[in-house]
Amino acid sequence: MDSSRDFPSPLTAGVAAVLTGLALAVSGRASDHLVPAVEWAFNLGAPWLIAAFALGAFVAERRTAAVAGAAALAFGVATYYAIFTLIEGLPPSYAIAVGTAWSLAGGLAGAAFGWAGAACRSRLSVRRVVAAGVLSGALMGEAILFFSLWDSPLARHILLAELAAGALLPLVLGRGARARALGLGVGALFAALTVVAEATVLLTALSPPLANVAVGQEATEDAITTTLSGTMTLPAAWDGYGDAALLQAIGGTPFGAQLTASGATPADAVTAESAALMVMPGASPKSSSEMATPPPFCALSP
Secondary structure, three states: OOOOOOOOOHHHHHHHHHHHHHHHHHHHHHHHHOOHHHHHHOOOOHHHHHHHHHHHHHHOOHHHHHHHHHHHHHHHHHHHHHHHHHHHOOOHHHHHHHHHHHHHHHHHHHHHHHHHHHHOOOOOHHHHHHHHHHHHHHHHHHHHHHHOOOOOHHHHHHHHHHHHHHHHHHHHHOOOHHHHHHHHHHHHHHHHHHHHHHHHHHHHOOOOOEEEEEEEEEEOOOOEEEEEEEEEOOOOHHHHHOOHHHHHHHOOOOOHHHHHHHOOOHHHHOOEEEOEEEOOOOOOOEEEOOOOOOOOOEEEOO
């Protein structure tokens, strides 16, 4: 810790955390009603991670910055879901269940990036470029992952901007060729970890039918192997096609009368298909893997 510096007081850090979380929550909700570019941008984690990083850089003292970052993102997520529930007229139980889960995730991310933001203020060059590499990798990894999922030209331009920003961070904040190379190396490593982490979160959000989802990646000198594991199931039978809010809104199972009349059950009527896209230098994309084992369902494509 750089003890010679004057850091903001804990009270100032706390107020900054609350204001940051409030700004994120309001901006995130308002983005749905603004120009498409802003709406696409707030569909990413980047604004939240950058905010926690910037807050940490402001607080400067690393432990306090980690606490402030965690508080900001946890409070921001909880406030976002409170606003969402109020505007959409959903039951409070929805905000409590979903908001609590994502607030915990936001708190962990906020702590990490708050700490990184403070470390970026360090006088130690290595610590500074490693911290920059963490944010760099998060931005690049997210852009790479979503580029395979989003088809909108505007959305892809935003992802390219995020990718460029991530790649430039170590170059701007590093001092000297060695420091910049180290920052880019950390960024590349963290980008791979971000792809795995965000893919896991995205797939877990589909539960049901996907449960206990985990994405792993193992690199050797000859190959990079990515694995996907999990359980595909519909524990609530046909009700698994909708959440509690939908079932309450329509008063029962989606297409319940038709399904009852047909006598169909998920076990004998649902199949699942997964596809993997591989692109090698000089080769055409090839897809593979198809399974039709009931009762799971879902089509996965990159």
